[in-house]
Amino acid sequence: MNYPNIVKGSFINRPNRFIAYVQILTGKAAGKTVVCHVKNTGRCKELLLPGVTVLLQYHPEASVLGRKTEYSLIGVYKEREEDILLINMDSQAPNLAAYEWVLGSPAIREVKREVTYGQSRFDLAFQLIEKDGSGNMTDIPAFMEVKGVTLEEHNHALFPDAPTIRGVKHIEELIHAKKDGYEAYLLFVIQMKGMTRFSPNGKTHPEFKEALKKASSAGVHILAYDCQVTENSMTVDQPVPVFID
DSSP states (O other): OOOOSEEEEEEOOOOSSSEEEEEESSSSTTTEEEEEEEEEOOOOTTTTTTTOEEEHHHEEEEHTTEEEEEEEEEEEEOOOOOOOEEEEOHHHHHHHHHHHHHTOOOTTEEEEEEETTTTEEEEEEEEEEEEEETTEEEEEEEEEEEEEEEEEEEEEEOOOSSOOOOOOOOHHHHHHHHHTHHHHHEEEEEEESOOOOEEEEEEOHHHEEEEEEEHHHHTTTEEEEEEEEEEEEEEEEEEBOOOOO
């Protein structure tokens, strides 16, 4: 998961979910104030504060592609009491990073993206290679839904940062797939390093937490992984303990 043409900027404001005003700090356009596409429609109020340093991807082909903006906001340096934490904010990055991660597993094959199942569409579908009761190798069909996590409190990763009816629906669909004989996974891609645990954000959306409990009881695999994040890349890295209650 790599980004070309990255520059730093100073965040000014965000008049709506889709755009932000940023003053560029590095590169040929340093000093210029630009309108950026925000690649995350979540609230991100704890991240996008006036004056924080953000990462922008410059799109030199913007006019050719018909883009309204030449820059996309993809990352932020969150200033904490003890340090500064680099967080990838691109809501499209977790799916691609998860796809790359799953492709690297020797126990998985035939990986596909955006697969329709019944009235549902899952982020990933693949075949798990496992031994059956007789010791023979067999393929087990599986689905995976991916959620990106950008909210943290004292190294505790939380999802969601705003109520998500769509997220609850995805969990219910995974439960149905599990009942139909598929393996089902919900992967939380934590878009930063240094987190000691992951939990559903019951204060923000209690229904999501209850749905996650139901899914876990139904046999849906609940996974959380952190990421190695640089200014121009993001890679799924290590498992993070999941605490649902």
